[in-house]
Amino acid sequence: MTKPFMFEKPLGMRDTLPVLYETKASVRNKMSDEIKKWGYQFIETPTLEYYETIGEASAILDQQLFKLLDSQGHTLVLRPDMTAPIARVAASKLLKQQIPLRLAYSANVYRAQQREGGRPAEFEQIGIECIGNKSICADAEMIALLADVLKASGLQEFKISIGHIGFLQEFFLSILGTEKRASVLRKFLYEKNYVGFREHVKSLPLSSIDKQRLIEFISLRGSEGTLTKALDLVENNKGQDSLGELKELSAQLKEFGVAQYVSFDLTLVSHMSYYTGTLFEVYADQVGSPIGNGGRYDNLLEKFGWNASATGFAIRVDRLAEALGEPMQPVAPECILFTPERRMEALDFAKSKRSEGKRVTIQDITVVQNVDAFTRTFSEVHLFVGNGGNGKDE
Amino acid sequence: MNNSFLTIAMPKGRIFEEAAELLRKAGFRLPPEFDDSRKLILEVEEENLRFILAKPMDVVTYVEHGVADIGIAGKDVMLEEERDVYELLDLKISACYLAVAGLPGTKISDIAPKIASKYPNVASSYFREQGEQVEIIKLNGSIELAPLIGLAERIVDIVSTGQTLKENGLVEYAKIADVTSRLVANPVSYRIKEARITEIVDRLAEIIE
Incomplete structure (x- = not known):
């Protein structure tokens, strides 16, 4: 690699300039206020974690992890998601007193980008985890809170698609028999390759009825009626249980008052391989990728030595800001320009302004080369220049 | 842009004619100047459609980023580019x-x-x-x-x-x-504009095979 330009940043890393900073801060505050209203407590975890613990437990592909060595030679990772670190914290005995546990975070996560470099490798997620709560009401709470948080951020229209990885798995296994065969079909869904899925199904040594069931499976998307259609496709009891869960969830979402944001998609497969039950993605018009996702992960905490169920979601703050469209303009401060002999006057004036809650910049005018250019961005300019007299507004 | 308005990315060149013919067969009223226009963006208001004409290699890129909701792309390009788009239908053209x-x-x-x-x-x-x-x-x-x-x-x-x-x-x-042209969709458009996209898929599926 050639020597980078002095202003260059590593691939995928970005500076956040004032306008974006304000936008993100405002969105973050609105969302975290809403999350706190639901009784979740915010925590922070380290940016660096061990590769062997968090790196292994997280579902992010190995080649997407940023790895480095510490002074003892341990491999570290920049945390690729927050769910695994929170599972680690929750499993430590500190937090085991109050189960179910409701935790929240707002943090940057790191994923190396493979292509083009236009995409961020560091981005902020705001999310929650509800640990030790097996009830369907916990799943409903996730979706209801997700909807409330998005509404609080100012987003008017969005759509949450809900699937069930347990149902998909049981359905595939009941027809295909082996995990190996099921994983091939799952991969087609993960790659969003419906054409490949159909061709593969046609090539399988199955009865024409089973083939038809698999092909009809792809169209299991839409309103609540989808669940009834799915019930016609399953044979074994296990698949029915998962569908029963989704039906119950659907009923509860009506009670929570968020049913209008929700649709079902039983073909939904996430890149997060730790999900075990319901999972969901949320979409907003104008943004080409999901703005958030979540689901139930009942086996992850076991990796940290505690057998507990859990569910949660994460929202991409950058994509949400994009969906909101209108960037926040930072509040323009007032400016006090002074000459050295009147500094004391200027400082007192600034102090009184600040005590009123105003934003004030103080600047010695003798070092400003172009006063017009300098003062352009301020809401008001006060001059303390020359001999005596009061602060004059310009 | 309202929900029912759809942007379709079409490949210029070799595949274009066959793709346009297929759309016409499926009952889409495309303007006659469609085939030899040099314009890169064409709107068909009565169908609530907008077509953008892109290099075949770039169609999936437009769709992945969501500036086009759906597109017609060769499987060769999809294999090469590995973009995050839904591959909904084998159009069986340009084999x-x-x-x-x-x-x-x-x-x-x-x-x-x-x-x-x-x-x-x-x-x-x-x-x-x-x-x-x-x-x-x-x-x-x-x-x-x-x-x-x-x-x-x-x-x-x-x-x-x-x-x-x-x-x-x-x-x-x-x-x-084997390579044929495929109908691809942006993952978010596929959810948000589900009804319209499904309708187009069904109309096209009917006339293929």
């Missing part, structure tokens, strides 16, 4: 295949043979699967020239009739994958 070709009666050398292609990723993963260590040379066109002039021992390219290979005295050594 051809990706193949390895070279001068007749030649063997590739044991040490890092050179392979020229417009599809470096496809070529690289194909030879890796064969356990061959190769050096890929990316070209943008007239790939057949490479073995003739000694740039590469083999090429990876699309073959439709085999005429170009024949005229240049090349033979096919292996077939990599």
Whole structure:
């Protein structure tokens, strides 16, 4: 690699300039206020974690992890998601007193980008985890809170698609028999390759009825009626249980008052391989990728030595800001320009302004080369220049 | 942009005519100037559709980023680009295949043979699967020239009739994958504009096969 330009940043890393900073801060505050209203407590975890613990437990592909060595030679990772670190914290005995546990975070996560470099490798997620709560009401709470948080951020229209990885798995296994065969079909869904899925199904040594069931499976998307259609496709009891869960969830979402944001998609497969039950993605018009996702992960905490169920979601703050469209303009401060002999006057004036809650910049005018250019961005300019007299507004 | 308005990315060139014909057959009223217009954006108001005309290689890029909701793209491009889009339908037009070709009666050398292609990723993963260590040379066109002039021992390219290979005295050594055009959709559009996209898929599915 050639020597980078002095202003260059590593691939995928970005500076956040004032306008974006304000936008993100405002969105973050609105969302975290809403999350706190639901009784979740915010925590922070380290940016660096061990590769062997968090790196292994997280579902992010190995080649997407940023790895480095510490002074003892341990491999570290920049945390690729927050769910695994929170599972680690929750499993430590500190937090085991109050189960179910409701935790929240707002943090940057790191994923190396493979292509083009236009995409961020560091981005902020705001999310929650509800640990030790097996009830369907916990799943409903996730979706209801997700909807409330998005509404609080100012987003008017969005759509949450809900699937069930347990149902998909049981359905595939009941027809295909082996995990190996099921994983091939799952991969087609993960790659969003419906054409490949159909061709593969046609090539399988199955009865024409089973083939038809698999092909009809792809169209299991839409309103609540989808669940009834799915019930016609399953044979074994296990698949029915998962569908029963989704039906119950659907009923509860009506009670929570968020049913209008929700649709079902039983073909939904996430890149997060730790999900075990319901999972969901949320979409907003104008943004080409999901703005958030979540689901139930009942086996992850076991990796940290505690057998507990859990569910949660994460929202991409950058994509949400994009969906909101209108960037926040930072509040323009007032400016006090002074000459050295009147500094004391200027400082007192600034102090009184600040005590009123105003934003004030103080600047010695003798070092400003172009006063017009300098003062352009301020809401008001006060001059303390020359001999005596009061602060004059310009 | 309201929900029912849909942007379709169309490939310019070879695939375009067949794709336009297919859409007409499916009952879409496309304007007559569609076929020979030099405009890059065409709106068909009565259908609530907007077409953008892109390089075939770029169609999936427009769709992945969501500036086009759906698009018509060759499977060759999808294999090469591995974009995050839904592959909804095999349109079964512009059929051809990706193949390895070279001068007749030649063997590739044991040490890092050179392979020229417009599809470096496809070529690289194909030879890796064969356990061959190769050096890929990316070209943008007239790939057949490479073995003739000694740039590469083999090429990876699309073959439709085999005429170009024949005229240049090349033979096919292996077939990599069948290629047809596919209807692709942006993952978010597929959810947000589900009804419209499903309707288009159904209309097209009916006339294929």
